[in-house]
Amino acid sequence: MSMKSVRRLGIFALALVASSTALADELIGARWLSLSPDGSRLAFSYQGDIWVAPASGGKAVRITDNIEMDDRPVWSPDGSKIAFQSDRFGNFDVFVVGADGGKPKRVTWFSGNDVPYSWDADGKSITLIRTFDNGYRSVVTLDTETLGLKSLFSDQMPIDAPQASPEGDKVLYGRFGFPWQRPRYQGSAAEQLWLFDKKTGKRTEVRSNGYQHLWPNITKSGIYAITMTDPVASSSTLTKSVGKVTFTVGGTPNVYKIDAKGSAKRLTNFAGDGARFLAASRDGSLLAFERDGSVYTLKPGGEPVKVTLTANLDDKISTEENVVLTEGAEAATLSPDGSTIVFSAGSEIWSVPVKKGEGPNRDDAVRWSEWEGVDSAPIYTPDGKGVFFTSDREGALMLYRLDLATKKAVRVSTESASVENLQLTPDRKSLAYQQYGPNGGIYTVPVEGGKPTQVVKRPGRANLEYSFSPDGKYVAFVEILEGSGLYYWDSGNNVFVQEL
Template sequence: MIGYAASLFLFLSLSSPGKASGILSPSPSPDGKEIAFSYYGDIWIVKADGGMARRLTDSDAFESTPVWSPDGCYIAFLSDRDGSDDIYVIPSTGDEPPRRLTYHSSWDVPYFFNDRGDTLYFGSRRLEYRGALYKISISGGTPVKAVDFSLFNVRPIPGTDTVLFVRGATPSWRRKYRGSANWDIWKMSLKNQIPVRLTRFNGRDGWPMYSALDGRIYFVSNNTPDSTAQLFSMKPDGSDRKRITDFDDDVRFARISRNGELIAFQVFTDLYTYSVRSGEIKRIDVQVQEDYKNSEYYRQKLTRNATEFALSPDESELAFVLFGDIYVMEIKEDGPGTIKRITHTPEPEKYVSWHPKEEKLIFASLKSGNWDIYTVEPASEKKFFRDYSFRWKRIISSSATEKKPSYSPDGKKIAFIRDNGTLYVADSNGKKEKKLYDKNDVLWVSWSPDSRYIAFSRTELAWREDVYIVPAEGGRAYNITQHPNDDYKPMWSSDGRRLSFASRTAEGDLWIKYVFLREEDEARDRDYWKEMEDSLDSIRPIEIDFDGIKERIHEVAKLRGGYNYYTQSPDGRIYAIQAETPSGTDIWTVDWLGEKLRRRTQGGVNPKLIAISRDKKHIYYLDGKGRLKRISLDGKGNTPLSFEIEVEIPDTALKRALFEEAWWILKDGFYDPNFHGVDWSFLAEKYRDLAISRRTDRDFHYAVRMMLGELNASHLG
């Protein structure tokens, strides 16, 4: 029987060598002669001066953070091969397969072995929000808490019971941070557990390491003129700080050999070492056998995870977006019919909507490298679901972002959003653009039934929106709400008499409201509307009395919810609202007079999008798991609009598209137009190839986080 190491060698011997770029979490062996590291989601070992690395683990999981036992015989590492981040141990020779050491749904990360090598200390959040230090026998058993307060980057001072550790709260990928969540270095005896603070720099001091060779503590700090993180040393009491390196990029994940002679660390994609004895800084070239264990294609069968949908004007078709592509589903009385894939790109398509009179879709796509607006229509048939080929056309394009397109009801104009939420209109062919409002942060847009006005909501203060009406040909925009609530998503009734919107508070109160556009309608009482509504003609052209319009706002219903989705029937007489229930959020309906409030779904379907049919007999919705469904308002049925679609995308193309989408989200959405002083376009060039070349999702995510970290902003990544 072939042993584990022999079979692994035989497998790798069939592959080709290549240079390793983007090594993570390097860890020198106790004698400083080898370095273990994470690459392509596996643990590898290479000689300290570089050369061909040997693969220690081989799985489809992500494995990182190798830690050597004091005798160099074992390596503990983090792996998610069984679902969560647990710790495994493997002989450093690779003679045996890895053995699982910890079992918990929370993450566990190895820090160090004790001097005897029979106990491993590790960090975990299994009982504490910020985490604590635990220990476990390497033969297995129940972990025991060693320190019950938050600490990380825990490293031992060999031969003693003292550890060095870090306290702070910023992620490792955030660059040049200064603030209340700074990292500082501490030391403490594990016996008496009296912590002593060693650094008080208003920045980041981390990855502490003790060298018995010179009796100094080595660490990484961004206490530099340009705030890049460099390797430093100091005396054990925190005095006499000395800078060692001078790289253009940050030093990360530094670790020292047990004998105190060799420090390994990474700088961007490269592996470096520092000799404590000689002071030499050396870049290490590493070769690996490229086995391409992952498929060159991403393949998945999808029955959920749709992100949006739109009903066709005649309600015989439903367009939806799945994994970034547009599909059209035939709608039958008993459920879904034929489904056709309309777009087929690695880049995402979004914000799909229908032409009001033609068999045509309009949407935004990242196909060209930035968000542009396209149309697509069947090449030869009258319906999408009957055709096999489709004609694309890019109609609005610039170096900026264009998104959220919608046709006017007469089909002659297009409204769309550019960059950070600036409202524009153009002819239906994309020509003759006009900016309708100078300020940005427009979020929701709705055409009036006569195509003469556009209602929109935009952020006015912090998260609070107001609702505006502006002529589609340009002119003054009227703020019709001016209320401390968050007023959003305006929608016109088809008769042109009312404009509805949602209104919420930070305390979780959610109202549906409407405003009468004419004083004449405001003067009519409730009995009049109940008796005469069906016989009234639509207002064409629409008339709006802006004077005193805020005084004509009416509350329809109050429910519990945050920034929840709602919609109305095309005639504006029935509302469907996503509202809170004990089990999540469900769909409720109410008529425009505030009567017949009914709960329409049960069990917390958590709807993301909702639509009501023209005849007000059905509600279509997208549930929280991305499944399309239809329910009858007469209570006679709930019809799943099921799909089962196989997607196949080249892995490199998919990663490129994901990277570009992430970059554009910050390009358009970051609050500071100067990006905290960094060149955001340059950072795309810096990190794109690194991210695309990663084999595992977590490697890819880390590369993107490094890019986000360059912004030095909170709540990113």
């Protein structure tokens, strides 16, 4: 083979590598992190499966692939195996799989839930929590070879995350506490840190100060956990506002190193979004955690390093949903050219053609909004290229304009107050709406964009039914006469006409 041919093959190979790399997606949202004993590899849960990647970042490999949930991976001391929990048989059981993949081996058959948290120093036993029907939780060791179980201790109080020490003589665990979704909880029920001595059976409190201590890890170099040191503003009654909350570093869940006497040293200095899913290598030389969807590593004494994980991802289930709308449509309006109807259903904005088309999708409606809250009361712009609607995506039910070409929604009303009763003015140059609150009343805003103008002032009033005169010079509205009836629904009405 000539050198020229070799060079061509080399270029082709490089092109294939570049293409393969380009196909890999950045992986956002890794959970339940676990570092290999030497800190070189990272296991985690994503899309309901267990994945492994270099701890320094790079391509992740899926090592389990099941339609049910696989999570909470835990490395064996020699780094050859990973234990994890899965509900593929109904409740959560413990499974073991090779660190490079393979067929998982089921090792528990309990009718309740078994959750693995760490491997013991002997390399064959797993420390797990077993939850019974009466709510009691027991910390149990499981021999993965004989499948024999040994109960270490039980507690009437919630217990969490038992971590066998590298020497194998103690178990660090959390006691009391709320779930990890409430990391900023403060109070007597906050998660405490305790140590269980396997030889004596004695349990000793390590740290309890009214703050949550989550994802504890015990290593050869000490104890690590995620906690806080400063209180966060809270309200004791539903009617009392806490105002704007600014999270300090001390009031944000950060990574701390905790000594045997319970003293804590902060290792990260995040403010706002906190650290989660803390993991540590066996010798404590490397920590890993998740924050705001991204993975970070940290060498104690150093600064956090953001790690980029990539993977060739595919959706495990279809991302498209066929929804049959047979009822619940409301606030329907016809497009200016009469070809489509826009309406709200299920708190989302839809449109449907007036005339049936051809083909298998001739009756399909088009969904224009996918906000998790409420989108309602749609009305076409005069040119038919947009839709005005109300939405609570910024708190109150405010006015927005949706561009049908880009599906981009832009807020129109300027105050944080709910609006309703949308209608076009007779000249179709402005949109009118009613606004509630201290500056309540009837407003108009140019359909081509501009600042809303209050045309009728009615602070704090209830529903105002209103209508414009054909020439647009007057607006008539109905207002309830307060106190005119024994009950609100017995009240009388007055009709007002106001010149614009």
